[in-house]
Amino acid sequence: xxxxxxxxxxxxxxxxGKPALEALAAALALGGELTVGLVGGDAQPAADQIAGAxxxxxxxxxxxxxxxPRYSTDAAAAEALxxxxxxxxxxxxxxxxxxxxxxxxxxxxxxxIDTHATSLAQQNGAPAVTRWFYxxxxxxxxxxxxxxxxxxxxxxxxxxxSGAAGSAAVEPVAVDAHPTRTTVTGVQAPKADEQTxxxxxxxxxxxxxxxxxxxxxxxxxxxxxxxxxxxxxxTAKASLGGSKSLVDLSGEGEAVLRFMTHMNQIGQTGSTPRxxxxxxxxxxxxxxxxxxxxxxxxxxxxxxxxxxxxxRGKADVLYVADAFEVMREVNRxxx
Ligand SMILES: Cc1cc2nc3c(=O)[nH]c(=O)nc-3n(C[C@H](O)[C@H](O)[C@H](O)COP(=O)(O)OP(=O)(O)OC[C@H]3O[C@@H](n4cnc5c(N)ncnc54)[C@H](O)[C@@H]3O)c2cc1C
Numbered sequence: 001x002x003x004x005x006x007x008x009x010x011x012x013x014x015x016x017g018k019p020a021l022e023a024l025a026a027a028l029a030l031g032g033e034l035t036v037g038l039v040g041g042d043a044q045p046a047a048d049q050i051a052g053a054x055x056x057x058x059x060x061x062x063x064x065x066x067x068x069p070r071y072s073t074d075a076a077a078a079e080a081l082x083x084x085x086x087x088x089x090x091x092x093x094x095x096x097x098x099x100x101x102x103x104x105x106x107x108x109x110x111x112x113i114d115t116h117a118t119s120l121a122q123q124n125g126a127p128a129v130t131r132w133f134y135x136x137x138x139x140x141x142x143x144x145x146x147x148x149x150x151x152x153x154x155x156x157x158x159x160x161x162s163g164a165a166g167s168a169a170v171e172p173v174a175v176d177a178h179p180t181r182t183t184v185t186g187v188q189a190p191k192a193d194e195q196t197x198x199x200x201x202x203x204x205x206x207x208x209x210x211x212x213x214x215x216x217x218x219x220x221x222x223x224x225x226x227x228x229x230x231x232x233x234x235t236a237k238a239s240l241g242g243s244k245s246l247v248d249l250s251g252e253g254e255a256v257l258r259f260m261t262h263m264n265q266i267g268q269t270g271s272t273p274r275x276x277x278x279x280x281x282x283x284x285x286x287x288x289x290x291x292x293x294x295x296x297x298x299x300x301x302x303x304x305x306x307x308x309x310x311x312r313g314k315a316d317v318l319y320v321a322d323a324f325e326v327m328r329e330v331n332r333x334x335x
C-alpha cells in the first residue's frame with residue numbers, strides 16, 4: 001500500500017474537529033504508512049489528541065501566521081508538509097479551509113485532486129475514491145495514476161476516529177513566511193443559537209412554501225409560522241432546510257420567514273445534507289427538492305395534500321395533517 005499523508009488544521013480550541021477525525025479514520029482504514037501533517041498556531045494539543053492513532057510521523061507547520069484560514073499561508077503550509085512527507089496519497093477533510101487551499105497545492109506538486117469524495121478505500125489492490133456526480137444522481141468509483149493524489153473527504157461519511165489521547169512527538173516543518181496582502185482582523189458569525197444550519201444535527205427540519213400560503217381561514221400566518229419553526233429548532237436542535245420556493249420568497253424581501261436564506265435550500269440546485277432523520281413540513285416533495293434528501297436515512301413529511309410528492313414513495317411516513325396544528329402540539333410536548 002502507498003504511503004499516506006493526512007492533512008489536518010486545528011480548530012479555534014487548538015484541537016482537531018470531527019471532519020479531521022473522520023479523515024483520520026479513513027486514512028487508517030486504507031492501511032499504508034501514515035504521516036499526519038498538522039497546521040495551526042500550536043499543533044501539540046492536536047498531536048496529543050491523536051497520539052493513540054499510531055501514525056509513523058506527525059509533522060507540523062505552526063506559528064501565528066497559520067492560526068487563521070487564509071489561502072496563501074494555508075497553501076504554503078500544506079505544500080511544505082506534502083514535500084516533507086513525500087506521500088503518494090494526501091487525504092484531507094473537506095473543510096472550507098482545505099477546499100480553498102488544496103487544489104492549488106495539488107497543482108504546485110504536479111499531482112491531482114479529487115473533491116467531495118465520500119470514501120477512499122482499497123479496491124483491486126489500489127486506492128479508489130467514491131464520489132457522486134450530477135447533483136448526487138450517479139455514484140462513481142475512480143482510480144488515478146498520477147501522484148501525489150490529493151483527496152478531500154466530505155464530512156459525515158465515515159465514523160470519526162475516537163482512540164486514546166497521549167503525548168506525541170511533533171516534527172516541526174519550516175515554511176518561509178509567504179508575503180500576503182490578507183490580514184485577518186476577526187471573525188463575524190451568528191451566535192450559536194441563531195445558526196440554523198447544523199450539519200451535525202440528528203434531524204433535518206424542512207420548511208416549504210406552504211407556511212407562507214393562505215390557510216383554511218383565508219389568511220396568511222407568517223408570524224406564527226416563524227414562531228413555530230424557530231421554537232422547534234431551538235428545542236430539538238434540528239438543522240433547518242427550505243424548499244426553493246420558500247427561499248426564493250425570502251430573497252424577494254417578503255415579510256415571511258426572515259431567517260431563511262438560499263444557504264438553507266435543499267435539493268437539485270441546493271444542498272444534499274447528511275442527517276439520520278428528516279421532517280418535511282408544508283413542502284410538496286417534488287423531485288428537484290427530494291433529490292437533496294438522498295442521504296437522509298429516515299424521512300417523514302406533514303402535508304395537507306394526500307397526493308403530494310411525498311406520498312409517492314419518497315417518504316417513509318406521511319402525516320396528512322395541518323403542519324401548524326402538528327408543530328404547535330409538538331412544541332407544546334417538547335416545551
Ligand atoms: C431546474 C430546477 C431546479 C430546482 N431545484 C430545486 C431545489 O434545489 N430545491 C427545491 O426545493 N426545489 C427546486 N426546484 C423547484 C421544485 O420543483 C418545486 O417547485 C419546489 O420544491 C416547490 O416548493 P414547495 O414544495 O415548498 O412549494 P409548493 O409546491 O407551493 O408546495 C407547498 C405545499 O405546502 C402544503 N401546505 C400548505 N399549507 C399547509 C399546512 N397548513 N400544512 C401542511 N401542508 C401545507 C401544500 O399542500 C403544498 O403541497 C427546482 C426546479 C427546477 C425546474
